[in-house]
Amino acid sequence: MVxxxxxxxxxxxxxHFGGLKAVDGVDFTLMPGEIRAxxxxxxxxxxxxxxLVCGRITPSAGTIVFQGRDxxxxxxxxRVRQGIAYAFQITSVFPNLSxxxxxxxxxxxxxxxxxxxxxxxxxxxxxxxxxxxxxxAGVPAGQLAYGHQRxxxxxxxxxxxxxxxxxxxPTQGLSDGExxxxxxxxxxxxxxxxxxxxxxxxxxxxxxxxxITVLDAGRILAEGTPDEIRENVAVQQAYLGTxxxxxxx
Amino acid sequence: xxGEVSPLRVYLLHAAIILALFALNFMLPxxxxxxxxxxxxxxxxxxxxxxxxxxxxxxxxxxxMFFAAGMYGTGLAITHFGTGVPAAFACGIVAGAVLAFxxxxxxxxTSGVAFMIVTMMFSQVFYLAILYFAAxxxxxxxxxxxxxxxxxxxxPLVLDLSHPVGxxxxxxxxxxxxxxxxxxxxxxxxxxxxxxxRENEERTRMLGYDTFANKLAVTVLSGTxxxxxxxxxxxxxxxxxxxxxxxQYSILPLLWVLLGGAATxxxPLVGTVVMYYVTDxxxxxxxxxxxxxxxxxxxxxxFFPKGILGTLRERWAxxxx
Numbered sequence: 001m002v003x004x005x006x007x008x009x010x011x012x013x014x015x016h017f018g019g020l021k022a023v024d025g026v027d028f029t030l031m032p033g034e035i036r037a038x039x040x041x042x043x044x045x046x047x048x049x050x051x052l053v054c055g056r057i058t059p060s061a062g063t064i065v066f067q068g069r070d071x072x073x074x075x076x077x078x079r080v081r082q083g084i085a086y087a088f089q090i091t092s093v094f095p096n097l098s099x100x101x102x103x104x105x106x107x108x109x110x111x112x113x114x115x116x117x118x119x120x121x122x123x124x125x126x127x128x129x130x131x132x133x134x135x136x137a138g139v140p141a142g143q144l145a146y147g148h149q150r151x152x153x154x155x156x157x158x159x160x161x162x163x164x165x166x167x168x169x170p171t172q173g174l175s176d177g178e179x180x181x182x183x184x185x186x187x188x189x190x191x192x193x194x195x196x197x198x199x200x201x202x203x204x205x206x207x208x209x210x211x212i213t214v215l216d217a218g219r220i221l222a223e224g225t226p227d228e229i230r231e232n233v234a235v236q237q238a239y240l241g242t243x244x245x246x247x248x249x
Numbered sequence: 250x251x252g253e254v255s256p257l258r259v260y261l262l263h264a265a266i267i268l269a270l271f272a273l274n275f276m277l278p279x280x281x282x283x284x285x286x287x288x289x290x291x292x293x294x295x296x297x298x299x300x301x302x303x304x305x306x307x308x309x310x311x312x313x314m315f316f317a318a319g320m321y322g323t324g325l326a327i328t329h330f331g332t333g334v335p336a337a338f339a340c341g342i343v344a345g346a347v348l349a350f351x352x353x354x355x356x357x358x359t360s361g362v363a364f365m366i367v368t369m370m371f372s373q374v375f376y377l378a379i380l381y382f383a384a385x386x387x388x389x390x391x392x393x394x395x396x397x398x399x400x401x402x403x404x405p406l407v408l409d410l411s412h413p414v415g416x417x418x419x420x421x422x423x424x425x426x427x428x429x430x431x432x433x434x435x436x437x438x439x440x441x442x443x444x445x446x447r448e449n450e451e452r453t454r455m456l457g458y459d460t461f462a463n464k465l466a467v468t469v470l471s472g473t474x475x476x477x478x479x480x481x482x483x484x485x486x487x488x489x490x491x492x493x494x495x496x497q498y499s500i501l502p503l504l505w506v507l508l509g510g511a512a513t514x515x516x517p518l519v520g521t522v523v524m525y526y527v528t529d530x531x532x533x534x535x536x537x538x539x540x541x542x543x544x545x546x547x548x549x550x551x552f553f554p555k556g557i558l559g560t561l562r563e564r565w566a567x568x569x570x
């Protein structure tokens with residue numbers, strides 16, 4: 001097997017808030033094309049970890065390498081341009097702008113020719129079509145139903161054409177039907193981008209993820225395929241508890 | 250801003266406003282003719298303020314310094330170096346742009362209330378500096394620009410800016426340029442980015458935008474437009490005074506913009522006209538005209554928090570830019 005360059009690699013990554021070690025020495029490797037889930041109990045440092053990766057907060061120690069390049073000191077907007085997109089945990093669309101404008105913003109940033117009105121329109125509508133929001137393009141984003149706002153959040157991430165799409169609890173508050181649509185969307189996205197997913201919905205994680213990283217108290221507790229994680233005694237003790245029952249249901 | 254609105258109606262409306270102002274030149278009695286020229290220049294100041302406050306959501310309380318930078322850049326050039334009108338106008342604009350860039354670099358490190366205070370403090374420093382360097386600036390006496398210095402010659406074209414019609418037309422020309430510059434900017438992709446920064450700066454940053462650079466750019470644009478207004482004010486009305494750098498002239502554009510409607514292209518004009526005439530009418534009846542102005546403003550905030558055109562857009566005319 002040919003050795004591939006990891007898409008993302010963190011070494012000894014730490015972030016301390018005063019005495020709280022939110023992320024405490026994480027060595028993490030993500031290969032291109034994966035769907036990776038990061039799970040762990042509340043306060044395990046999941047959101048802090050991905051915030052370090054996308055640059056919203058700066059690490060206390062450690063390095064982050066993306067596509068072979070050290071991005072530890074790169075500001076967040078430059079990381080986005082390198083291909084890291086982050087869809088917020090708390091829905092963070094522009095409520096007073098139309099749905100179209102919400103996706104036009106990321107699209108116009110990624111357009112290289114910079115001028116073509118047609119390319120902007122096509123790019124924006126494509127992102128809306130993939131998320132099933134095309135017929136709502138003219139509606140102010142704040143008037144969308146909650147589930148649709150979550151989808152719009154993902155659409156904005158997609159519109160950036162990222163290499164790495166970070167989704168922070170994307171299915172929180174979605175109905176079962178909406179979750180099914182979402183699973184299809186993520187699987188489709190994974191054909192062109194690597195997906196890093198923070199998620200609490202265990203059956204969903206078990207179905208979607210190729211590989212799961214379990215965080216606990218700022219450290220990696222375990223890492224492996226869904227089956228390995230399900231069988232892992234330490235994980236069961238720390239967090240999962242009823243996972244086998246839930247997954248079977 | 251859905252990206253769907255037909256631009257024709259929008260441009261026609263703005264062209265009609267310019268035409269109406271042009272027609273007023275021949276219809277207004279002398280007193281109102283002079284007042285309207287003044288209002289148009291101050292509306293340009295308000296439009297510059299609106300770029301920063303209305304669209305990018307940055308509330309500056311120090312825009313008097315940019316207005317005064319334009320005014321003094323022009324006044325000093327004429328008084329001390331005897332330049333012609335075009336060169337003096339250019340001096341004013343460059344002074345405003347450079348000052349806005351420097352202030353932006355420093356003040357934009359803060360946000361919210363801190364930004365208001367920092368801009369206000371810089372503006373006070375600018376005001377006090379004008380008084381301090383009285384040997385150059387004339388201190389609180391200011392500088393009077395002689396009529397001979399206010400005749401612009403551009404090739405064969407001679408425009409006497411102290412003559413009422415020349416003054417009105419120059420004010421209208423500046424107003425028209427500023428209006429269409431604003432309109433084009435806010436309808437552009439960059440305008441969309443500015444609004445995005447106003448609505449949610451963190452999200453905008455996470456879409457790959459350098460929000461600091463964008464805010465700095467709009468600060469420079471806003472300061473430059475304010476400086477152009479200040480420069481024109483000096484040239485058209487022949488007086489450069491420190492009171493135009495005082496805190497009052499930082500508050501006024503905010504009030505004009507709020508009254509007319511923040512983040513509307515025509516709001517600054519509407520707000521300036523209404524405010525000026527309310528003040529003017531009130532002061533002809535009572536010496537307590539500031540009280541009346543205050544009551545009007547309170548009523549505005551209570552019943553029309555989005556301003557005149559903002560309310561109009563919300564209720565009846567969603568296509569207004």
